[in-house]
Amino acid sequence: MNQQVTKFIKKHQLLNPGSTVLVGVSGGPDSMALLHFLAQARETWNLKLIVLSADHQLRGEESIADQRYIKHMCEQWNIQFIGAALNVPKYKQAHKLGTQAAARAMRYQFFQEQMEAENADYLALGHHGDDQAETMLMALLRTASSSSFAGIPLKRPFATGAIIRPFLCLTKAEIEAYCGEHGIEPRIDPSNQETVYTRNFIRKELLPVIREKNPNIHTTLQQLSHTLKEDEQFLRREAEKVWEKTVTLNDEEQSAEMDIDVFCGHPPALQRRVYHLLLDYLYGRLPKDLSYIHEEQFFALLESEKSNVQLDFPAQLKLEKTYRKLQFSFLQASQADPSFHHTLEVPGRVELPDGSLVTAEYRIQTDGAGPHQYVLGMEQVGLPLHIRTRKPGDRMSWKGLKGRKKLKDLFIDEKISPKERDNWPVVTDNNGEILWLPGLKKGEPENKVKPSSYIQITYEKSDVQEENHAKRH
Structure with a gap:
């Protein structure tokens, strides 16, 4: 098995010598075998x-x-250990997520924080070939989009480096045999046996039946995943070229316009991908009730001989065809001024219009800060603090950036939808220096004086704001 995995690592360039590798370990056979x-x-x-x-x-x-x-x-084994207790039940309730989704969100947040803290090159995870087969079969049950069949990536960018999965070339049985051969006695999570979860049903009931017909189904699907990923990457690049030619964005009005004749002159495979790129941009996070039915309606609208036709999409997105132009806009995009400006006293708290809460308090010392907290030295800034929406010409700086960057360009780089930009909270000091974009960027005060005490700012998202502002992972 060692030779098989080593060959797989070298073939796909998953590791470089001299790297710092963080290993996500649950105690089960997969992660314990990977660690060993x-x-x-x-x-x-x-x-x-x-x-x-x-x-x-x-x-x-x-x-x-x-x-x-x-x-x-x-x-x-003389390996450094970092453990964390994650309150998934509380997070699940606060963010209205399922157990598995909440656990994954908190786990990857923990992984990202440690990657950044250690400036690590890789995060190694123990997913194997059977996991790949299960993921692709789940996609077959749940989606009609070919791009969803790329499966679990061998390697993808993450935090300061990349996530790698060296065991995707192995089966679960091979990993268990490896544990037995090396005297590894892993811990078993009983929930992995419950078929109430779709993945566990596929693992326990469906995959064994398929394996009777094709014992190497994991290899077959791994190769399919690799091929589909390459195809999808190429089509995505081509779709972005079509996007540039056919779609005009209007950030101020939070809308987009499409030239139907130019758009329809491209192959259907690229049209579908441009459609999805456009929805990703406008929504930020796709509504749960958006489905392939809306895609069918979109293409039917393009083919309609009527000059003026409208479609209503989820979350108040309206599609309006006028002759050979197609306009995308949100119904409430211009009905109200989303701007605000509040003084944030220390200690103190401010409730924002969307229901999210910002609090500030003094600290004698700092133990670091999570993704929804910002810590700064009291002597480094001018008080009081302020929390407001963006203004034209706003710029900020952060660690590793030379000079200052426009917030407008930052939002574009981070693919923040136009709908979100105008009410994204901006934390500044009394001199107007931008310190923090909660959930996005943490700045560094220009004043580098060594602090004697600290101010900790905490940002708590409301349920609505969490839904609208949730970032991709």
Whole structure:
């Protein structure tokens, strides 16, 4: 197995010698086998290994024991260990997510924070070939879009480096055999046996039946995933070229316009992808009730001989065909002025128009800050603080950036939809220096004086704001 995985790593250039590799470990056979493999390979590859373990607080003492086990094995194998307790039940309730979605969101947030803290090159995860097969079968059950069949990527950019999955060339059975061969006794999560979850149903009921017809289904689907990914990357690049030729954006009116004749002159495969690019841009986060039915309606609208036709899409997006032009706009885009400006006292709190809450308090010392917190030295800024919406010409600077960047350009780079930009909160000091765009960028005060005490600002999203401003992961 070692040779098989090493060959797979080299073929797909998943690792570079001398790298810092964080390893996500749950205590199960997949992640424990991956950790053992990397521990054996670290001298050859000159790797610095750090284990990340997240307790989702869903199984009480069992999950605590899992983390103790991982820490014990790290001590035996001389590997640095970083553990975290994540309050998934609270996060799930606050953000109205399912258990699996909430756990994943918090876990990847933890991974990102540690990647940045360690300036790591890679985050290695233990997904294997059976996981790939399950993911692609799930896509077959849930979507009609070919782009969704690319499956689990071997490697993708993440935080300061990339996520890698060296075990996608293996089956679950091969990993379990590896554990037995090396005396690894992994922890087993009982929820993995419950067929109430779609993935577990596919794993326990559907995949064994398919494997009777094709014992190497994991290899077949892995190759299909690789081929589809290459095809999708090429088509995406071509679609972006079509986008530039056919779509005109109006940030001020939060709308877009399409030239129907130019658009329809391109192949259907590119038309579909431009359609999805446009919706991604306008919505920021796609509504749950958006489906392939709306795609069919969109193309039927293009083919309609009527000169003036309208369609209503979810979340108050309206499509209006006027002769050979197609306009996309939100019904409430210009009905109200979304701007605001509040003074943020320390200590103090401000409730924003969308229901989100910003609080500020003094701290004697700082233990760091999460993604929804910002910590600055009290002597580094002019008080009081302010929280407002953007203004023309706004610029800010942050760690690693030379000079200052326009907020408008930052929003475009981060693919923040026009609908969100005008009410995104901007935290400044009394001199007008932009300190923080919550959930997006943390600036650095120009004054570098060493602080004697700190101010901690916390940003709590409302349910509505969380839905509209949620970032991609």
